[in-house]
Amino acid sequence: MKRYSVFAVAREALRYHSGWERAWRSPTAKRHYDVIIVGAGGHGLATAYYLGKNYGITNVAVIEKGWLGGGNTGRNTTIIRSNYLQDPSAAIYEKARGLYENLSQDLNFNVMFSPRGVLMLAQTQHEIRGYQRTAHANALQGVKTEFVSPQRVKEIVPIINLDGPRYPVLGALWQARGGTARHDAVAWGYARACSDMGMDIIQQCEVTGVRVEGGRVAGVDTSKGPIDCDKLGMLVAGNASVLSEMAGFRLPMESVALQALVSEPIKPCMDVVVMANTVHGYMSQSDKGEMVIGGGTDGFNNYTQRGSFHHIEETVRALIETFPMVSRLKMLRQWGGIVDVTGDRSPIISKTPVGNVFVNCGWGTGGFKSIPGSGWGMAELMATGHSSLTEAFTIDRFKEGQFIDESVAAGVAH
Amino acid sequence: MLILECPYCGVKAEESELHAGGEAHLKRFGPGSSDAEFHDYLFMRKNPRGVHFERWRHINGCGKWFHAARCTTTLEVFGTYSAQTLEPPQAIRDAVSAKRPGWSWRDLK
Ligand SMILES: Cc1cc2nc3c(=O)[nH]c(=O)nc-3n(C[C@H](O)[C@H](O)[C@H](O)COP(=O)(O)OP(=O)(O)OC[C@H]3O[C@@H](n4cnc5c(N)ncnc54)[C@H](O)[C@@H]3O)c2cc1C
Ligand SMILES: [Zn+2]
Numbered sequence: 001m002k003r004y005s006v007f008a009v010a011r012e013a014l015r016y017h018s019g020w021e022r023a024w025r026s027p028t029a030k031r032h033y034d035v036i037i038v039g040a041g042g043h044g045l046a047t048a049y050y051l052g053k054n055y056g057i058t059n060v061a062v063i064e065k066g067w068l069g070g071g072n073t074g075r076n077t078t079i080i081r082s083n084y085l086q087d088p089s090a091a092i093y094e095k096a097r098g099l100y101e102n103l104s105q106d107l108n109f110n111v112m113f114s115p116r117g118v119l120m121l122a123q124t125q126h127e128i129r130g131y132q133r134t135a136h137a138n139a140l141q142g143v144k145t146e147f148v149s150p151q152r153v154k155e156i157v158p159i160i161n162l163d164g165p166r167y168p169v170l171g172a173l174w175q176a177r178g179g180t181a182r183h184d185a186v187a188w189g190y191a192r193a194c195s196d197m198g199m200d201i202i203q204q205c206e207v208t209g210v211r212v213e214g215g216r217v218a219g220v221d222t223s224k225g226p227i228d229c230d231k232l233g234m235l236v237a238g239n240a241s242v243l244s245e246m247a248g249f250r251l252p253m254e255s256v257a258l259q260a261l262v263s264e265p266i267k268p269c270m271d272v273v274v275m276a277n278t279v280h281g282y283m284s285q286s287d288k289g290e291m292v293i294g295g296g297t298d299g300f301n302n303y304t305q306r307g308s309f310h311h312i313e314e315t316v317r318a319l320i321e322t323f324p325m326v327s328r329l330k331m332l333r334q335w336g337g338i339v340d341v342t343g344d345r346s347p348i349i350s351k352t353p354v355g356n357v358f359v360n361c362g363w364g365t366g367g368f369k370s371i372p373g374s375g376w377g378m379a380e381l382m383a384t385g386h387s388s389l390t391e392a393f394t395i396d397r398f399k400e401g402q403f404i405d406e407s408v409a410a411g412v413a414h
Numbered sequence: 415m416l417i418l419e420c421p422y423c424g425v426k427a428e429e430s431e432l433h434a435g436g437e438a439h440l441k442r443f444g445p446g447s448s449d450a451e452f453h454d455y456l457f458m459r460k461n462p463r464g465v466h467f468e469r470w471r472h473i474n475g476c477g478k479w480f481h482a483a484r485c486t487t488t489l490e491v492f493g494t495y496s497a498q499t500l501e502p503p504q505a506i507r508d509a510v511s512a513k514r515p516g517w518s519w520r521d522l523k
Contacts, residue, residue: 242463300416304488308430
């Protein structure tokens with residue numbers, strides 16, 4: 001792989017950009033791999049990358065039914081934060097946030113990580129208490145956050161209206177090192193690095209069956225024929241239930257649509273991410289100047305990757321109260337993704353009832369921020385059979401009643 | 415936009431008039447059942463890609479609960495029916511079969 005650098009840009013500028021290589025190879029699948037990863041979203045690609053980087057396992061295929069990064073990884077609003085309440089969540093999200101800090105250097109690919117700060121507004125007494133509790137928990141977890149006053153909120157976000165009639169801003173949870181990154185670049189950067197290690201990324205190839213022999217995985221059937229493997233990782237987000245049933249077990253999971261929209265580009269007006277969870281709206285400004293807006297999920301099972309119009313209306317209506325300038329914005333595009341939601345709103349990163357089949361799913365509305373940490377832990381789990389980062393996120397926690405209940409803090413999209 | 419006809423008041427309601435209530439025809443397990451049955455009853459919702467049977471409530475209308483048969487990959491509605499039944503009536507199953515031959519849902523076909 002030719003490295004990207006300022007010298008490479010200069011060299012190519014002098015020869016009409018004729019020397020750039022393809023970022024990753026598009027090989028045909030081999031008959032057998034040590035590890036097959038299903039799903040070339042951020043989580044699948046990051047898992048493959050850390051399998052190679054941390055454990056030297058490179059006879060790996062990542063199989064994707066569409067194009068890599070075309071699932072939720074390429075559809076989300078890119079908010080990165082780690083201010084969760086429960087210890088296992090804080091640990092894995094903070095691991096991820098920390099890895100994001102140096103991800104561009106590590107991958108030699110600019111993922112445009114921008115730790116611009118994330119502000120979560122408290123707009124009810126209940127939220128004030130909730131976020132103060134989270135701030136205290138974060139202090140004990142070593143995650144740097146603070147609860148700030150409305151005056152400080154106004155300093156950070158001058159365009160905000162503090163005394164909206166329904167939901168005045170009463171304070172906020174502020175994580176200064178949270179922010180955003182470019183979602184496509186995260187998928188592309190990992191894919192390029194995986195391909196460089198000799199891994200095969202097979203796109204336009206749908207997994208249609210999982211072959212199990214003697215209680216262990218033997219391989220998968222795909223639209224391009226059967227492929228054998230020793231270990232299988234399933235990281236397919238909204239399609240997790242479909243894949244698990246192919247392997248003969250079920251997951252405590254439901255798939256629903258989550259939407260986002262962007263406005264026309266405008267001049268810089270807000271240099272942080274603001275989330276308003278009570279009214280289900282959140283907003284940031286992209287480098288192109290568009291206001292990136294996300295809302296709540298639809299209430300019913302859905303696999304169509306498009307959501308309901310009235311949710312957009314509700315989201316924008318709520319945001320107008322807090323950001324009156326939004327009322328003058330034209331919206332450019334709207335889209336949806338199918339998110340995988342578990343009973344306690346926390347992910348499942350786990351062994352399964354089938355030998356050597358591992359599952360990583362249930363990130364729901366908030367798994368872009370966790371991609372590096374999740375891949376790190378999942379690779380450890382698949383390579384060694386155990387990971388302290390992921391052990392709390394087993395499927396069995398529902399049986400044991402050991403929930404990682406983040407639905408209070410993270411029941412909305414983000 | 416999803417439009418369901420309330421089987422009680424006959425109103426064709428669009429979804430902001432309705433409240434989704436999740437998987438239909440659940441069998442309750444509680445005291446006296448096995449741990450596995452109780453676990454499945456609490457957490458293992460069916461999450462099919464295709465034909466699905468659900469509970470809905472006409473919340474901004476007559477307020478009553480009813481059932482709907484729907485496709486989760488196209489949002490097509492096969493029909494709605496009363497909540498006073500333990501399984502989908504034959505007419506609804508026939509309507510599903512007409513559009514999705516060979517469908518199955520739990521142990522129904
Ligand atoms: C509108 C929206 C906004 C969001 N906002 C945020 C946010 O601000 N911050 C945040 O942290 N998170 C956010 N999320 C959540 C985040 O996008 C997801 O949690 C995350 O991207 C999931 O990554 P993944 O790799 O697990 O799944 P995906 O990126 O969906 O990848 C799964 C892949 O598996 C493939 N696949 C499925 N079935 C098969 C099969 N049978 N064979 C082969 N391949 C298959 C799919 O094609 C897909 O490419 C948002 C999500 C949405 C939809
Ligand atoms: Zn009615």
